[in-house]
Amino acid sequence: MDQPSLYDDDIVTWAEQQASTLRALARRPDLSNILDWENVAEEIESVGRSQISAVEQQLLQTLIHVLKYMSAPRAQSTRSWRVEVIAFHAAARRAYAPGMRRRIDWDWIWKTARLQAEASLQMYDDHLVAGLPDRMPFTPDELVAESFTMDWALERLAATLNRPTDHH
Numbered sequence: 769m770d771q772p773s774l775y776d777d778d779i780v781t782w783a784e785q786q787a788s789t790l791r792a793l794a795r796r797p798d799l800s801n802i803l804d805w806e807n808v809a810e811e812i813e814s815v816g817r818s819q820i821s822a823v824e825q826q827l828l829q830t831l832i833h834v835l836k837y838m839s840a841p842r843a844q845s846t847r848s849w850r851v852e853v854i855a856f857h858a859a860a861r862r863a864y865a866p867g868m869r870r871r872i873d874w875d876w877i878w879k880t881a882r883l884q885a886e887a888s889l890q891m892y893d894d895h896l897v898a899g900l901p902d903r904m905p906f907t908p909d910e911l912v913a914e915s916f917t918m919d920w921a922l923e924r925l926a927a928t929l930n931r932p933t934d935h936h
Contacts, residue, residue, distance in 0.1 A: 781867035783816035820868050824877055826860035827911055831881035832888070834921045839885065840894040853918045864912045874911075878904040899929035 774782045787809035794805030833849040833856070840846075879902075886896040905928040910916060 778865040778867040779819050780816035780865055780871065783812050783814075784867075787813045816867075819863060819865070820871050823860050823863050823868055824872055826856045826863065827872075828877050828881050828884070829856040830860060830911075830916075831877065832885045834918060834925070835881055835885035835896060835900075836889060837918065838922050838925055839889055839897040840892070843892065843894065850918050853921075857916055861912050861914065869908050872908070874904045874908060897929070900925070901928050 774785070790805055790809040790812070793799055794809075830853050833853045836843070837846055837849045837853075843849075882896060882900060889895055905925060906921070910924075
């Protein structure tokens with residue numbers, strides 16, 4: 769294997785390369801048709817997609833808790849929200865690989881975080897803070913940085929209120 773560490777370092781890119789290689793092999797007439805090349809390639813690609821989905825879900829949960837804290841800083845759950853931001857962010861950082869950057873729907877994460885935070889807050893007669901940007905206010909690098917913290921995110925969001933954003 770030319771890149772023995774790619775599987776460990778960037779499974780998404782590895783899966784795409786492996787699937788592409790299998791599809792190329794499937795076009796060779798001298799190889800057996802016993803192997804279901806296309807479905808094997810798709811299964812390998814699904815490994816990469818599931819890793820992307822896992823990172824998206826961890827980042828989504830991170831942002832939901834940041835938004836809830838910003839919107840209801842006196843809520844009883846603020847301590848658990850801080851702990852959960854640390855845990856979800858750490859899990860996202862651990863699973864994130866550079867090959868995911870262009871495949872993650874960053875604006876979907878932001879919009880979904882806003883919707884879910886609002887729904888959660890409404891259960892307790894709270895509401896999402898007004899003036900949040902429509903688009904993701906953090907760059908991908910900021911979201912997966914080791915330096916990302918609840919306090920940093922809150923400050924950054926406060927600075928974006930009522931301002932359009934065009935990050936990433």
